[in-house]
Structure formats: C-alpha cells, structure tokens
Amino acid sequence: MAALLEMRGITKEFPGVKALDQVDLTVEQGQILALVGENGAGKSTLMKVLSGVYPAGSYDGEIHYDGAQAQFAGIADSEERGIIIIHQELALVPLLSIAENIFLGNERAKGGVINWRETDRRTMELLKKVGLSEAPGTLIDKLGVGKQQLVEIAKALSKEVRLLILDEPTAALSESDSQALLDLMLELKAQGVTQIIISHKLNEVRRVADKITVIRDGATVSDMIAGQDEITEDRIVRHMVGRDMAQRYPTRERRAGDVLMQVKDWNVFHPLHADRQVIRDVNLTVRAGEVVGVAGLMGAGRTELAMSLFGKSYGQKISGQVEMNGTPVDTGTVSRAIDAGLAYVTEDRKALGLLLDETIQRNISLANLQGVATGQILNEAEETRVAERYREALNIRTPGVFQRVVNLSGGNQQKVVLSKWLFAQPEVLFLDEPTRGIDVGAKFEIYGIINELSAQGKGVLMISSEMPELLGMCDRIYVMNEGAFVGELTAEEASQEAIMSLIVTD
Structure with a gap:
C-alpha cells in the first residue's frame, strides 16, 4: 500500500519546552494507525501540526500528503484536503439540530438560501452510514455522548474525509457505545477511509489498529505492525513509559480504621423533573484508611450520588443524613461540605474541575x-x-x-x-473517574497518591467505569444500578463477574 501521510522530522518548540523532537509518522492508505504515549508525550501537538492549528512555518520538518509536500496554513486548509480531526471535547452546538450541526459552515445553500430538503436528505444518508436512526431535526442535547460522537463522524463524512483522526474517542463512552464506535471504525476502513486513533485504552487499540506508533517525550520510539510484530499491552506500556510495569496497581497494606463518613437513607430527585427519583435509599460507610469503590453501568447514578452529597450540587428534594466521625453534618452547600471534611474530584476536569x-x-x-x-x-x-x-x-x-x-x-x-x-485537607475524598483519559504511567502515579492518602488515615470513595481499576485499588465495592445499591463486595469477593451478576440480577 502507498503512504497517504508521511510526517518527517517534525520538531515543535514552545518557550522553554521542546514538545516534538524529530518525530516521524507514516500512515498508509486505508490503514488504521494508533498513536499512543503518555500524557504530555506530544501526540496532540503532532496532530495540531498536521491539521494546521500550528501552521506551516511554526515548526520544523515536512508533511507529505497524498504524494506531495503539504503546508497547511490553518484548519480550513487541511479540511479541504480531507483531513478531519474529532477532538475529545466534542465541537457540537447543543441547541442546534443534527442536520444543522453536520452542515454548520458547510451549508447546502443556493443564493444564500438553505435548501432544507436537500440538507435533511443528505443528513439521513450520513446518519445511516454511522448507524443512527434519529431524525435530522433532533436537537444535539437530546442525544447521549455515544450518539453525539457518531454525529461528529457523520459531520466528517459530509466533508468527504480521507484521513479521520479520533482523539480519545471512547474516553467518555459506555462499554457498548465504545464497541459500536470501534465497529464503525472498521466499517470505515473497509470503505477506504484512513484513520488515526489516539487512545489510552490499549485493548481497544489492539482490536482495531493495523499499526501502532509510540511517542515518548516528544520523539518516536517504536512502530509495531499487526500480524508482523508481537503486540501485547505489556510491550506497548514498556515502550510508552520506558520501563517495565509488572504491576499496574501499587500494593498497599489494607488497614481500615473507624468510620469516617456514614450516609443514611439518601434520596435524590431529578433537578428538572421533580417526580423522577434518581437516588434511592442509599446507605454507605467509608472508614479511615479505606478505599471504597462504586461500580455500575453508565446512568446508574454514581456521579449524581457524589454530586448530591457534595454540597447538593445535583438534584432536588434531597433527604437523608451525612455523619462525619459519628456526628451529623450539614453538606447543603459546597463550602459547608468542604468545611465538613469532604472534597470532590469531578469526572469533567476541564469544565468543572479547573479554571x-x-x-x-x-x-x-x-x-x-x-x-x-x-x-x-x-x-x-x-x-x-x-x-x-x-x-x-x-x-x-x-x-x-x-x-x-x-x-x-x-x-x-x-x-x-x-x-x-x-x-483543602479533606477527611474523605470523592474521586469520580479519577484516571479518565490519562495514560498508564500517570495512572500509576495517581494510584500511588490514593494509597498515600489511605496510609494517612483519609477515606476515599472512588467511582470508576473501569472495573479492573476498582478491583485493583478498592477494599470494598458498592454495586449500583438504577439509583440504588444492589450489593456490596469485599476485595476478596469482588470480580468482574460478581459485579455484573449483581447488576443484571437486580
């Protein structure tokens, strides 16, 4: 196969930092290439160079695309050549329809007048290609994240995409939505669409990638070809972090102390629909030095539970009692929750966790x-x-x-x-998807921080969609389904099978 894209000797510097150092990348026509590396390795910077976010002249090296040297002055230039990037933070307008989003800036119009019949017809064709049956007029904010991701791909197809770049496409998706997206990638490959996927989920990378390129500290360190090279998660990790990681989860001595936090009969109703109960009769405890997990499928109510406990940041008609060290406390506002000894690391660090x-x-x-x-x-x-x-x-x-x-x-x-x-020196720290969208090296460091908190006698309540993470880190796991706890497992009792059995037999 001929190379569709070659990036040769790409070097990009920022004040005080060399983000890319002589990076080489080759993608063949019709291939799925996985670009992997630790956070900060330079993956996103490289894709910004490719797409023209960092225009020609702001970096050293050459880009050869479709047999000729390419110099992109901006995103419009690269999109005109069929290079489309779908970022982890989706670029859809929530209050516009699917059709309006797909053709935003690329309207089906004549003489300044939009042809809505043609727009809807073409939208339905595109939605069929990505496996969606929604009407073109459906508002984006009525769709789940998985379907929004598919709309982004439909939007890319509307621009006659030749090279589709997906940045952490499954980071916020459920297991079933993730599998559907990976299936679609394979279908697009069969249709001749070349793809680059950036992902930390190595099992997904191994499933779809024809080739894996590893970047470490701004430089290319290895290429692995499916069917030619031995590709294991351990080998990928070794190339990513520059060392063997025999253990994904650091060991610690499990030693639970007295009860730090106790929640009794916690009930929460939807913030907009007062008759819809979201959390039902939840009782939980977190002891000093203990890491307690909350497992469940997407939509089970895990985040809603944590947010409602932390300053009643979610919901209405909230009832129940929170006790700290055996004493009832007021967690009715965020500042009171902090004063009571609680802290909450949100699942959405960019929108809610940081300025x-x-x-x-x-x-x-x-x-x-x-x-x-x-x-x-x-x-x-x-x-x-x-x-x-x-x-x-x-x-x-x-x-x-x-x-x-x-x-x-x-x-x-x-x-x-x-x-x-x-x-803020909390007694109990809520961690909601604490390692979402970060690499194995950074995950290990964060797990180490969690263990240090535990050793200091702090309590940790960890919500995670990654069951291996819960099994590797937690002393106890509550299993949640449809807003209620349906089981509790010790570390010795817990397994993926045991957790799923509690969910499906509820």
Whole structure:
C-alpha cells in the first residue's frame, strides 16, 4: 500500500519546552494507525501540526500528503484536503439540530438560501452510514455522548474525509457505545477511509489498529505492525513509559480504621423533573484508611450520588443524613461540605474541575484560599510556595507553577485538580473517574497518591467505569444500578463477574 501521510522530522518548540523532537509518522492508505504515549508525550501537538492549528512555518520538518509536500496554513486548509480531526471535547452546538450541526459552515445553500430538503436528505444518508436512526431535526442535547460522537463522524463524512483522526474517542463512552464506535471504525476502513486513533485504552487499540506508533517525550520510539510484530499491552506500556510495569496497581497494606463518613437513607430527585427519583435509599460507610469503590453501568447514578452529597450540587428534594466521625453534618452547600471534611474530584476536569485560563498556582489554592491568606489578604508568596510543594509532591510536569493549566497534558491537569483538593485537607475524598483519559504511567502515579492518602488515615470513595481499576485499588465495592445499591463486595469477593451478576440480577 502507498503512504497517504508521511510526517518527517517534525520538531515543535514552545518557550522553554521542546514538545516534538524529530518525530516521524507514516500512515498508509486505508490503514488504521494508533498513536499512543503518555500524557504530555506530544501526540496532540503532532496532530495540531498536521491539521494546521500550528501552521506551516511554526515548526520544523515536512508533511507529505497524498504524494506531495503539504503546508497547511490553518484548519480550513487541511479540511479541504480531507483531513478531519474529532477532538475529545466534542465541537457540537447543543441547541442546534443534527442536520444543522453536520452542515454548520458547510451549508447546502443556493443564493444564500438553505435548501432544507436537500440538507435533511443528505443528513439521513450520513446518519445511516454511522448507524443512527434519529431524525435530522433532533436537537444535539437530546442525544447521549455515544450518539453525539457518531454525529461528529457523520459531520466528517459530509466533508468527504480521507484521513479521520479520533482523539480519545471512547474516553467518555459506555462499554457498548465504545464497541459500536470501534465497529464503525472498521466499517470505515473497509470503505477506504484512513484513520488515526489516539487512545489510552490499549485493548481497544489492539482490536482495531493495523499499526501502532509510540511517542515518548516528544520523539518516536517504536512502530509495531499487526500480524508482523508481537503486540501485547505489556510491550506497548514498556515502550510508552520506558520501563517495565509488572504491576499496574501499587500494593498497599489494607488497614481500615473507624468510620469516617456514614450516609443514611439518601434520596435524590431529578433537578428538572421533580417526580423522577434518581437516588434511592442509599446507605454507605467509608472508614479511615479505606478505599471504597462504586461500580455500575453508565446512568446508574454514581456521579449524581457524589454530586448530591457534595454540597447538593445535583438534584432536588434531597433527604437523608451525612455523619462525619459519628456526628451529623450539614453538606447543603459546597463550602459547608468542604468545611465538613469532604472534597470532590469531578469526572469533567476541564469544565468543572479547573479554571483553564488560570495558572497552576491559582488553581491549587482555589478550594482553600484561607490557607494562603494573611487575614483577608491573599499572600501570593505563600500561594507560590504551596503550589511548588504540590508540583514536586505530585510530579506535575511543567516549567513552573505560573504556567496556565490549559497548556498542560490531561494527566498533569488531573494532578492539579488533585492538588487543589489535597490542599483543602479533606477527611474523605470523592474521586469520580479519577484516571479518565490519562495514560498508564500517570495512572500509576495517581494510584500511588490514593494509597498515600489511605496510609494517612483519609477515606476515599472512588467511582470508576473501569472495573479492573476498582478491583485493583478498592477494599470494598458498592454495586449500583438504577439509583440504588444492589450489593456490596469485599476485595476478596469482588470480580468482574460478581459485579455484573449483581447488576443484571437486580
């Protein structure tokens, strides 16, 4: 097969940082290439070079596309050649219809008048290709994340895509939606669409990829070809992190103490539909030094439970009691929940966990401004000292604490969120999908931080869609289905089969 894309010797520098160093990448026509590496390795930067976000002249090296050297001045240039990127944060307008989103900026119009009949006809054709049966006029905010991802792919197909780049496409999807998306990728491959997938889910990479290119510290370290090379998750991880990782989960001594937090008869109703109960009669305990998991399918109510407990950030008609160290506490607002000793690392770090345009320093101090204040005056020197302490303790890879958080990789952003809440000095830390969208090396570091909290006698409530993560980290696991706890398993009792059995037999 002929190469559709060759990137040769790509080097990209930012002030104080060489993000890419002589990177080579080759994708053949009709191939699915997986681009893998740790957070901060340079994957997204490389794709921004390819798509023209970083235009020709802002980097060194050459791009050869479809047999000729290419220099893209911007995204419009690369899209005109059929190179389309679907980012992890979907670029759809929620209050516009599917049809309007698909043809936004590419309207089916004549003389300035949109031909809605043609728009709807073409939309239905595209939706059929990606396996959706929704009407063209359906609003995007009525669709789940999985279907929105498929609309993004339909939008790419409308632009006559030749090279489709998917950045962490399954990070926020359920298992069934993820499998459907991977099936679609294989169908598109059969239709001749060349694809690049960036993913940390190595089982998915192995399922669809014809070739795997590994980037580490801004440089290409290996290429593996399916059917020619031995491709195992352990081998991919070794190339990604530069070392063997015999254990994905650090060991710790399990030693649960007294009950730190107890939740009794917790009930929550939907914030917009007062007759719809979302959480039903939940009772849970978290002990000192204990990591407690909450397992369940997407939509089971796990995030809604955590948010409602943390300052009643979700829901209405909330009832039940929260006790800390045996004493009832008021968690009715976020500030009261923090004062009671709770902290919540949200599953959506970019929208809810961070101020992206602010510095690392400012983000870390946000939840505990009193800790860096002299009286009512913010002590910026102390704020800097605190941020530097957490930068070193959590190994946040950055030139300095005055770096804006938006410029950090996903794993380092997650460490900033953790730093913010650790500085608030909680007794119990809620972790909602704490390793979503980050690589195995950064995951291991975050697991180590969780174990350190446990050793200090803190309590951790971990929500995760990755069952191996729960099984590898938790002392006990609550199983949740349709807003209620349907079982509780000790670490010894827990297995993927046992968890699924409780869910399906509820």
